């Protein structure tokens with residue numbers, strides 16, 4: 001066995017992983033491998049060394065923190081869908097649309113965030129609920145609100161030597177939706193996607209837009225739309241459509257192989273109106289379509 | 290670097306020379322296990338599906354070095370006989386390239402869900418592409434395998450199976466010819 005030909009670090013716990021990463025800055029972390037290994041197989045990257053995250057028990061657990069769930073960055077999508085659908089329905093719904101069963105058995109939120117693709121399906125529900133990203137290095141730990149995490153297409157605040165350790169997501173305080181537009185029902189990168197979270201306690205709306213801008217986005221103006229909290233029966237289609245317009249206006253889409261900017265805006269408006277009708281109806285009854 | 294794991298119930302060791310070598314490459318090129326197919330190397334087709342500690346994964350996206358001490362099951366060790374027989378009997382194998390991956394995914398589905406609905410089958414197999422069959426016969430095969438594994442011989446053929454249940458039981462494992470199935474006749 002020669003460590004020189006194939007340095008592959010297999011730390012047994014987080015502290016060891018952070019130490020190794022500080023000592024070997026060239027080592028590329030690998031979790032599910034569903035982004036990284038594609039690049040390796042296609043020779044887009046040739047890591048001189050890799051560091052395995054799949055043995056770090058700390059990253060592979062989630063815990064109930066009272067009003068939030070702290071999800072280890074290495075919990076695969078399949079478990080998010082199976083175990084957290086009741087408390088985090090938006091994130092669980094998004095997790096269920098990722099790739100295929102094989103991808104969901106391996107792929108993780110940590111990898112999704114580190115890749116920071118504008119199309120990553122994990123991001124809109126995290127934005128809609130105001131999740132926090134926990135980042136650790138040998139120097140210590142910091143927490144970044146998800147809105148401040150993405151800095152550009154496939155770029156984030158993550159620095160060399162840092163690992164994403166967990167994502168803390170507030171428990172749903174009302175109905176949530178995740179809608180994803182694609183060419184088929186499985187295995188699609190989103191043409192655009194939208195997460196909406198209705199918080200009945202705080203009387204607040206949250207939104208997260210995917211695949212329609214250089215980074216995943218929120219729609220602050222849409223979040224502020226005035227909803228008839230006092231007389232829920234006054235909710236109507238005009239309100240839903242106004243919400244759709246505001247979400248579409250917040251998007252900054254481009255034309256690419258998956259769709260045009262105009263189509264993305266249109267689809268987002270339709271999705272947003274539909275999502276708002278659904279969450280409002282789920283909360284208050286009535287005919288949501 | 291040497292990696293030791295269990296493959297299809299046996300200890301297996303491979304010497305790898307780059308950290309990013311995939312489990313798929315190791316199985317085929319170092320261990321000579323060609324049952325696991327390579328078509329896309331990007332997780333899209335599922336022809337490389339194996340069970341890793343019991344879960345179906347794309348072997349092309351797993352780094353071999355992540356498998357130290359882990360249990361890998363390929364089409365050789367993961368698939369109960371009735372699943373293989375049902376695929377042959379139902380005409381779910383044409384060129385056969387997708388078959389090993391599909392068999393592994395189906396074997397996994399049937400351990401979790403003994404009598405899956407069409408919808409559950411479609412969702413479980415969404416990561417396995419087949420360019421030949423149009424999927425209908427694969428779905429028939431899953432129902433047929435589920436029935437055999439439940440030990441119940443139904444009085445009626447599975448909804449869209451083009452062979453009667455008793456016919457495919459008889460034919461299972463033997464090569465089919467056109468005359469084996471009446472519906473195959475023009």
Ligand SMILES: Cc1cc2nc3c(=O)[nH]c(=O)nc-3n(C[C@H](O)[C@H](O)[C@H](O)COP(=O)(O)OP(=O)(O)OC[C@H]3O[C@@H](n4cnc5c(N)ncnc54)[C@H](O)[C@@H]3O)c2cc1C
Nearest residue numbers: 031032033034035036099108110111112114120121164332
């Ligand atoms: C066929 C296929 C379909 C897909 N479909 C979808 C889809 O529908 N929606 C979607 O959003 N994505 C999809 N993806 C992309 C991918 O599955 C996701 O982005 C997944 O979340 C990546 O997680 P991972 O654990 O596999 O990451 P890895 O590939 O292990 O890592 C990705 C990157 O993140 C870094 N990294 C991983 N974990 C950490 C951590 N904890 N801290 C710091 N850095 C880290 C790695 O160094 C690497 O650079 C698909 C991929 C494939 C192959």
Ligand code: FES
Nearest residue numbers: 329330332335349
């Ligand atoms: S070869 Fe692995 S999914 Fe296609």
Ligand code: FES
Nearest residue numbers: 383384419420421
């Ligand atoms: S039988 Fe040919 S790809 Fe499925």
